[in-house]
Amino acid sequence: MNRKLFVLSALLTIAVLATACSPKAAPPSAAPQAPATQAPATEAPATEAPAAPLVLKIANTANITTWDPIASFSTEAAYMANVYEQLIRLNPPGSAEQFTPLLAESWEKNDDGTVWTFHLRQGVKFHDGEAMNAAAVKKSIEAAKDHGGASFIWAPLDTIEAADEYTVKFNLKYAAPVDLIAASLYGAWIVSPKALDAAAADENYWANGVEAGTGPYMIESYTPDAEIVFTRFDDYWGGWQPNQYEKVLTLIVPESTTQQQMLEGGEVDLVTVIPSESVEAFRNNPDYTVLEEPSFFNYVGFFNTVKKPLDNVKVRQALSYAIPYDDIIKIAVKGLGTQSRGPVPAGVWPWSSEVKQYTYDIEKAKALLKEAGYENGGFSINLTYASENPAETAFAPLIKDSFAQVGVDVTITPMEFSQQWELAKADPAKAQDMFLLLYWPTYSDAGSDNLWSMFYYTEKPFFNLSYWNSPDFNKDLDDAIALTVTDPAASQGKYVEAMNLLVDEAPGVFFFDTKARFIIPNRIEGFHYNLNYPFVHYFFYDLHPAG
Amino acid sequence: MRQLEFIIRRVLTSIFVLIGVSVMTFVISRVIPTNAAALYIGPKARPEDIERVTKQLGLDKPLPVQYAVYMTELLHGDLGNSISTKRPVLDEITGRLPATLELLFSAMLFATLVGVPLGVLSARWQGNPLDIGVRTLSILGVSMPAFYLGLLLQILFFRNLDILPLAGRVSGDLRFTNPIQPITNFFLIDSLLTRNWVALKDVFLHLILPSLTLAAYPLGLIARMTRAAMLETLEQDYIRTARAYGIRDYVVTYLYALKNAINPTLTVVGLTFAFALTGAFFVEIIFNWPGLGLFTVRSLLNVDYPAVMGVTLFGATGYVLINLFVDIIQAWMDPRVSLK
Numbered sequence: 019m020n021r022k023l024f025v026l027s028a029l030l031t032i033a034v035l036a037t038a039c040s041p042k043a044a045p046p047s048a049a050p051q052a053p054a055t056q057a058p059a060t061e062a063p064a065t066e067a068p069a070a071p072l073v074l075k076i077a078n079t080a081n082i083t084t085w086d087p088i089a090s091f092s093t094e095a096a097y098m099a100n101v102y103e104q105l106i107r108l109n110p111p112g113s114a115e116q117f118t119p120l121l122a123e124s125w126e127k128n129d130d131g132t133v134w135t136f137h138l139r140q141g142v143k144f145h146d147g148e149a150m151n152a153a154a155v156k157k158s159i160e161a162a163k164d165h166g167g168a169s170f171i172w173a174p175l176d177t178i179e180a181a182d183e184y185t186v187k188f189n190l191k192y193a194a195p196v197d198l199i200a201a202s203l204y205g206a207w208i209v210s211p212k213a214l215d216a217a218a219a220d221e222n223y224w225a226n227g228v229e230a231g232t233g234p235y236m237i238e239s240y241t242p243d244a245e246i247v248f249t250r251f252d253d254y255w256g257g258w259q260p261n262q263y264e265k266v267l268t269l270i271v272p273e274s275t276t277q278q279q280m281l282e283g284g285e286v287d288l289v290t291v292i293p294s295e296s297v298e299a300f301r302n303n304p305d306y307t308v309l310e311e312p313s314f315f316n317y318v319g320f321f322n323t324v325k326k327p328l329d330n331v332k333v334r335q336a337l338s339y340a341i342p343y344d345d346i347i348k349i350a351v352k353g354l355g356t357q358s359r360g361p362v363p364a365g366v367w368p369w370s371s372e373v374k375q376y377t378y379d380i381e382k383a384k385a386l387l388k389e390a391g392y393e394n395g396g397f398s399i400n401l402t403y404a405s406e407n408p409a410e411t412a413f414a415p416l417i418k419d420s421f422a423q424v425g426v427d428v429t430i431t432p433m434e435f436s437q438q439w440e441l442a443k444a445d446p447a448k449a450q451d452m453f454l455l456l457y458w459p460t461y462s463d464a465g466s467d468n469l470w471s472m473f474y475y476t477e478k479p480f481f482n483l484s485y486w487n488s489p490d491f492n493k494d495l496d497d498a499i500a501l502t503v504t505d506p507a508a509s510q511g512k513y514v515e516a517m518n519l520l521v522d523e524a525p526g527v528f529f530f531d532t533k534a535r536f537i538i539p540n541r542i543e544g545f546h547y548n549l550n551y552p553f554v555h556y557f558f559y560d561l562h563p564a565g
Numbered sequence: 566m567r568q569l570e571f572i573i574r575r576v577l578t579s580i581f582v583l584i585g586v587s588v589m590t591f592v593i594s595r596v597i598p599t600n601a602a603a604l605y606i607g608p609k610a611r612p613e614d615i616e617r618v619t620k621q622l623g624l625d626k627p628l629p630v631q632y633a634v635y636m637t638e639l640l641h642g643d644l645g646n647s648i649s650t651k652r653p654v655l656d657e658i659t660g661r662l663p664a665t666l667e668l669l670f671s672a673m674l675f676a677t678l679v680g681v682p683l684g685v686l687s688a689r690w691q692g693n694p695l696d697i698g699v700r701t702l703s704i705l706g707v708s709m710p711a712f713y714l715g716l717l718l719q720i721l722f723f724r725n726l727d728i729l730p731l732a733g734r735v736s737g738d739l740r741f742t743n744p745i746q747p748i749t750n751f752f753l754i755d756s757l758l759t760r761n762w763v764a765l766k767d768v769f770l771h772l773i774l775p776s777l778t779l780a781a782y783p784l785g786l787i788a789r790m791t792r793a794a795m796l797e798t799l800e801q802d803y804i805r806t807a808r809a810y811g812i813r814d815y816v817v818t819y820l821y822a823l824k825n826a827i828n829p830t831l832t833v834v835g836l837t838f839a840f841a842l843t844g845a846f847f848v849e850i851i852f853n854w855p856g857l858g859l860f861t862v863r864s865l866l867n868v869d870y871p872a873v874m875g876v877t878l879f880g881a882t883g884y885v886l887i888n889l890f891v892d893i894i895q896a897w898m899d900p901r902v903s904l905k
Contacts, residue, residue: 070741070742071741073738073741075737081649081863082650083607083649083650083651084650084651085651086651089606089651090607091606091607091608091609091610092607092608165617167606167607167610167614168607168609169611169613169614170611170613170614204607221646222646222652222653224651225651225652225653225656226652239740241855242650242652242657242660242661242855242860243661243855243859243860243863244733244734244853244855245737247740265741267737267740267741269733269737269853270853271732271853272850272853273850273851273853276731276732276853279719279723279724279731280731280732283723283727283731285731285736285737286737406866434599434866434868435608436599436600436603436604436868437597437599439600439603440599440600460609478612480611480612481609
């Protein structure tokens with residue numbers, strides 16, 4: 019019996035191990051067992067390396083939804099932007115120059131803005147050794163236009179041609195700001211043609227963190243849900259200073275409290291998010307600098323303009339007056355935001371201070387409801403929001419409380435965003451009455467993106483979830499978009515006209531533009547915030563240790 | 566012969582259980598009003614791109630056809646590609662499994678090695694302070710939610726005492742100073758095989774808190790189970806006889822009594838092992854442990870149906886196998902347990 023027990027327990031252990039591990043995938047690089055004994059010998063020099071590399075450690079919430087630079091359209095941009103480059107980069111508002119040249123050194127357009135010519139930087143190499151030239155740019159942009167995640171940004175593009183080794187010509191169907199499009203964080207990376215060919219043949223080519231960019235850093239290793247190690251690309255065209263980081267370790271840490279503990283415990287140098295309630299402590303700590311800068315995200319609430327009583331403009335205006343804007347900013351993002359002027363976030367083209375805002379005014383709201391024939395409210399509406407968004411979760415009840423004061427009853431329905439969106443697109447007549455949305459422009463043109471996407475009428479709704487159809491607005495917007503390149507001043511004028519019409523007609527509520535917050539320890543220098551690339555957080559190349 | 570017949574029958578029913586699970590998961594993950602193609606592209610997908618990806622993923626075909634395609638690919642060992650990571654689901658599962666199993670094994674080892682002796686001692690000294698202590702501990706272990714216990718341990722051992730690491734499997738610096746050579750991807754084993762002592766220590770320290778958190782529930786259960794079985798056994802005539810012969814106390818307790826009392830405990834160990842797999846989900850999130858749990862939670866939140874299908878089928882298979890295994894062992898250990 020005793021031996022039986024022993025054999026059994028041994029068997030149990032082995033069997034559980036075996037069943038659980040049966041589909042074990044041998045790591046491709048793992049050598050057979052034999053060299054195990056030799057490993058320490060070869061390892062030894064590494065452990066006593068003369069000088070440890072200069073390493074930057076960052077905790078980032080951003081996960082990787084794909085390493086495919088063409089398909090990339092999500093949070094992995096934080097890493098892509100350090101590995102790949104666009105032709106040019108857009109500088110923050112107020113900079114001396116609008117753009118920073120990256121792979122293109124100079125560019126010009128013809129008079130009607132339909133042909134753009136970019137002159138490329140010479141002698142640039144991709145990380146895989148291929149040469150960066152006009153053919154590579156053509157191939158990358160064509161791939162992005164054909165099957166990129168953000169392929170629509172290239173909608174104006176007709177053909178792209180390699181005029182010579184270092185000159186690329188973009189021929190457009192209609193005038194469009196190719197400089198802004200080429201500076202996009204999505205769908206504008208220039209990728210090695212060799213890698214693009216390999217990826218076309220193998221859909222899992224990029225899966226394990228393969229990359230082929232020209233940027234300052236290369237991906238050394240990637241462990242899903244855990245970490246990404248970057249190492250510097252020695253042949254980077256920008257060159258290297260001795261105090262720049264040789265390696266960057268990014269730990270993927272979704273929890274803000276964990277990030278805070280890691281920062282305070284010295285496990286990382288930089289974080290991307292900490293709990294709002296801890297910010298004051300960092301502000302009072304002389305070892306840290308807290309920066310709060312305008313970002314290009316904003317919160318919008320769509321009224322369903324095809325359903326009663328929200329088809330009545332007076333009702334929509336009344337409800338727009340019944341929104342406690344300041345309290346919402348206080349509760350939703352702990353004050354880290356400013357009330358919006360229409361759907362264009364502050365600092366992004368074509369934002370203007372001339373666009374009107376509603377104020378919180380319950381009396382005015384009541385008066386307007388009375389005019390509309392709804393004295394003391396007396397109707398109820400159904401509001402949906404994305405349950406995974408903590409800010410919306412926090413401020414949706416404020417809307418309910420405030421609307422209750424004017425006699426409007428609100429039923430709040432939280433849903434996964436994808437479900438909320440599918441229901442809203444299905445049938446406007448049966449859809450929600452109010453839809454909360456967090457929005458941002460794909461590239462820094464909120465005219466052709468935010469304004470068009472959210473309020474231009476299309477037969478099948480997409481992000482225009484007010485289902486609002488104003489021919490005047492649509493016409494103004496068409497004109498403004500067409501003039502963007504050739505006559506920016508006239509374009510801005512048209513945009514202001516369109517936005518004021520929009521605010522007056524109130525098919526949506528424009529809650530607030532968010533701000534980005536950075537907590538930078540004084541031991542790190544060189545950080546510059548760029549409003550146009552909030553997803554990036556940190557361009558590693560800019561950073562260096564203090565002193 | 567009857568045993569063989571039993572096993573074959575059990576395996577056959579298990580297959581039907583798994584098919585049922587696959588149908589249910591498949592249907593549930595598809596009736597949710599969400600658009601997988603939109604999720605595939607990203608938060609701001611355009612209609613024309615959604616249409617393109619819908620075709621690419623085969624989502625335009627009728628549901629039964631999609632299921633047939635899925636099952637055919639499954640039988641060829643292809644679980645499809647994850648929507649949220651674009652990597653093959655099989656790679657995602659096998660790549661993360663070692664991290665989860667390493668945590669699971671160390672937790673179960675700890676729970677068993679500590680739980681069984683505690684249960685025995687508590688039964689042997691029934692009613693005295695030691696017994697009361699063990700009983701309190703096991704009730705605490707069983708009833709304390711893992712996520713709460715994990716946070717408490719982090720605050721105590723990382724923040725206040727600063728003797729154990731906060732989260733993760735290894736320290737950030739380790740990969741630059743003493744990188745672990747991946748052989749089995751069980752970091753303890755790998756660092757042992759390559760005699761990487763610095764890494765071994767680091768890995769061990771990182772394992773302590775998550776293992777303790779995960780072990781709390783099975784530990785409590787094992788201790789209580791062992792105690793109850795031991796109490797019953799210690800009352801038996803043969804124990805009294807043994808004592809009357811003047812056989813030493815620890816021999817009676819550990820050799821004669823425990824051997825007969827261990828059977829229910831074994832069942833509990835087997836079943837909580839499967840249960841702990843779900844417990845590991847919470848623990849992995851709190852400790853940022855790059856295992857299956859973290860992946861599953863992310864897949865669920867992203868309505869990543871190929872990943873959810875893959876993980877569910879994988880988990881169900883594991884559960885069925887462990888159950889089968891425990892049944893067979895029980896019958897072999899104790900002939901009185903019928904295999905019916």
